[in-house]
Amino acid sequence: MAAAESPGEGRMMEKIVSLCRRRGFLFQSSEIYGGMNGCWDYGPLGVELKRNVKDAWWRDMISAHDDISVLAGAPAAFEMVGLDSTILMHPQVWKCSGHYDLFHDMMVDCRESKKRYRFDQIRGRWVEAKGRRAFVAVIADADAEQEVAHARAMKFFNLRGKDADKLVWDGEFISLEDVGEVEEVLAPDAKTLGSLTEPREFNLMFQTNIGAVVDVESTAFLRPETAQGIFCNFKNVVDSSRVQIPFGIAQIGKSFRNEITPRNFTFRVREFEQMEMEFFCHPSQSSEWYRFWRDRRMAWYQAHGLSGEHLIMREHAEDELSHYSTGTADIEYAFPFLPPGSFGELEGIAHRGDFDLRSHSEGKLDPNSNPLVVELGENGKPKYKGSGKDLSYRDPVSNERFIPHVIEPAAGADRAALAFLCEAYCEDEAPDDSGKLQSRTVLRFHPRLAPTKVAVLPLVKKDGMPEYAQGLYRELKKEFPVFYDEKSAVGRRYRRQDEIGTPFCVTIDGETLSDGTVTIRDRDTMEQRRVKPDEVVEIVRRAMRT
Numbered sequence: 088m089a090a091a092e093s094p095g096e097g098r099m100m101e102k103i104v105s106l107c108r109r110r111g112f113l114f115q116s117s118e119i120y121g122g123m124n125g126c127w128d129y130g131p132l133g134v135e136l137k138r139n140v141k142d143a144w145w146r147d148m149i150s151a152h153d154d155i156s157v158l159a160g161a162p163a164a165f166e167m168v169g170l171d172s173t174i175l176m177h178p179q180v181w182k183c184s185g186h187y188d189l190f191h192d193m194m195v196d197c198r199e200s201k202k203r204y205r206f207d208q209i210r211g212r213w214v215e216a217k218g219r220r221a222f223v224a225v226i227a228d229a230d231a232e233q234e235v236a237h238a239r240a241m242k243f244f245n246l247r248g249k250d251a252d253k254l255v256w257d258g259e260f261i262s263l264e265d266v267g268e269v270e271e272v273l274a275p276d277a278k279t280l281g282s283l284t285e286p287r288e289f290n291l292m293f294q295t296n297i298g299a300v301v302d303v304e305s306t307a308f309l310r311p312e313t314a315q316g317i318f319c320n321f322k323n324v325v326d327s328s329r330v331q332i333p334f335g336i337a338q339i340g341k342s343f344r345n346e347i348t349p350r351n352f353t354f355r356v357r358e359f360e361q362m363e364m365e366f367f368c369h370p371s372q373s374s375e376w377y378r379f380w381r382d383r384r385m386a387w388y389q390a391h392g393l394s395g396e397h398l399i400m401r402e403h404a405e406d407e408l409s410h411y412s413t414g415t416a417d418i419e420y421a422f423p424f425l426p427p428g429s430f431g432e433l434e435g436i437a438h439r440g441d442f443d444l445r446s447h448s449e450g451k452l453d454p455n456s457n458p459l460v461v462e463l464g465e466n467g468k469p470k471y472k473g474s475g476k477d478l479s480y481r482d483p484v485s486n487e488r489f490i491p492h493v494i495e496p497a498a499g500a501d502r503a504a505l506a507f508l509c510e511a512y513c514e515d516e517a518p519d520d521s522g523k524l525q526s527r528t529v530l531r532f533h534p535r536l537a538p539t540k541v542a543v544l545p546l547v548k549k550d551g552m553p554e555y556a557q558g559l560y561r562e563l564k565k566e567f568p569v570f571y572d573e574k575s576a577v578g579r580r581y582r583r584q585d586e587i588g589t590p591f592c593v594t595i596d597g598e599t600l601s602d603g604t605v606t607i608r609d610r611d612t613m614e615q616r617r618v619k620p621d622e623v624v625e626i627v628r629r630a631m632r633t
């Protein structure tokens with residue numbers, strides 16, 4: 088059997104994108120109108136995959152959480168509850184969270200092409216020809232950078248194919264941030280040098296207006312994170328439920344960021360779903376809880392199939408920490424569109440201290456974080472200030488009153504789904520109907536995440552096989568998503584299911600009608616064995632649990 092191709096090799100990302108479109112995992116938003124940059128729609132299989140990711144998270148972290156036992160590595164037993172807060176919130180929320188003043192990227196504009204880029208995402212390489220020197224900037228995947236830069240340099244220096252050796256490249260690809268001479272930069276879509284502006288700040292929140300009148304007073308923002316809905320409801324949850332510290336509030340929902348350069352498929356998009364948890368604890372225990380959540384979240388990805396070398400945990404250096412954080416670890420994955428050895432963030436686990444509750448209460452920030460510039464209203468009083476509500480917590484046993492510390496494991500459902508897709512993608516060989524080895528593409532999803540769990544296939548369309556298969560299909564469908572397929576040779580039908588990651592195929596053949604057994608085929612090992620039809624549900628359930 089040929090060695091399976093793994094992420095980071097070849098043009099794997101292109102193949103994954105193409106499979107996603109062809110088989111209905113993902114489509115570009117508004118495609119019939121030419122598409123909408125930074126927005127993706129999930130097709131029939133993609134929506135099942137993402138829903139399975141979110142359901143697995145919700146179940147493992149909230150609904151199936153054991154409130155009374157002390158979990159391995161945890162300092163104590165704890166409770167978990169859920170929440171679903173609104174996307175539109177009072178604008179003051181974003182002032183006190185820091186997003187209004189601090190949530191920005193540095194961007195540069197191109198005066199020639201009128202395009203805007205994220206400063207840290209432009210890379211390029213120095214090149215000389217015909218006595219001139221230029222920094223050829225590109226925005227391209229790592230494996231295509233040199234090809235794109237070469238084509239641009241040839242055009243810029245007006246060279247023909249046979250003169251390619253006149254280009255003298257100097258050094259490796261570097262970030263535009265490390266280039267001093269802006270006037271020698273050939274911007275990614277420009278024909279002349281020096282068309283980029285100096286970097287400027289650009290707030291990433293989408294702005295809108297509430298009500299009929301469009302003015303400053305009606306300004307609102309689409310939430311850039313789900314977390315703030317949790318902080319704003321902290322007191323409501325404590326007062327209305329029996330939760331006691333330590334406990335966590337979790338929510339899944341859409342967030343919006345006006346990313347300057349959305350890219351890499353669904354990795355960086357403008358509309359995405361987050362799976363966030365705010366875990367409230369006593370300040371004296373917060374470091375222990377931080378370590379617990381960091382390790383627990385890493386183990387969750389591993390349990391769902393993200394393997395060792397592609398998955399790492401990285402502690403942030405001090406100068407990398409967000410304005411609110413006193414410690415953050417990122418769980419990162421080696422996405423195939425990144426340069427070899429590079430990783431992209433899947434989830435951040437942040438120790439946020441008491442920043443959020445204090446800020447929403449008092450309107451002032453942790454002394455360790457950057458100060459907010461509070462805008463003054465016409466009456467000279469601060470326009471944005473804290474809620475003035477007491478968001479402290481009184482321990483019912485010790486009577487101690489304190490502002491809880493928060494540990495925040497913040498994950499992205501789209502990035503997680505993309506990582507599971509990339510990890511699952513594999514090319515190997517499988518025998519066709521005549522026993523000859525043919526190449527096959529297979530998505531080796533964890534059965535829990537696979538969009539379809541079982542395919543039911545009558546071997547031929549006669550002798551009562553379709554009728555038997557349809558009966559079994561209807562029974563299985565009561566338990567999980569099942570696919571029925573009676574078209575074409577059975578080997579091709581297996582391949583179609585392998586390509587969308589269906590863990591099991593159940594085939595109804597001549598023996599089924601005589602001895603009441605069916606063949607169950609395992610997607611990964613391709614082993615086939617005969618079982619009773621009523622064993623199928625348990626076999627699938629067991630695989631989903633492992």
Ligand code: GAP
Nearest residue numbers: 312314354355356359433434435497498499502
């Ligand atoms: N409340 C903290 C917070 O929002 P974050 O690191 O900015 O932290 C958390 O976001 C997660 O949300 C990220 O790890 C990532 O998985 C996802 N995410 C953030 N921005 C995204 C984007 N533009 N596109 C897709 N996912 C994104």
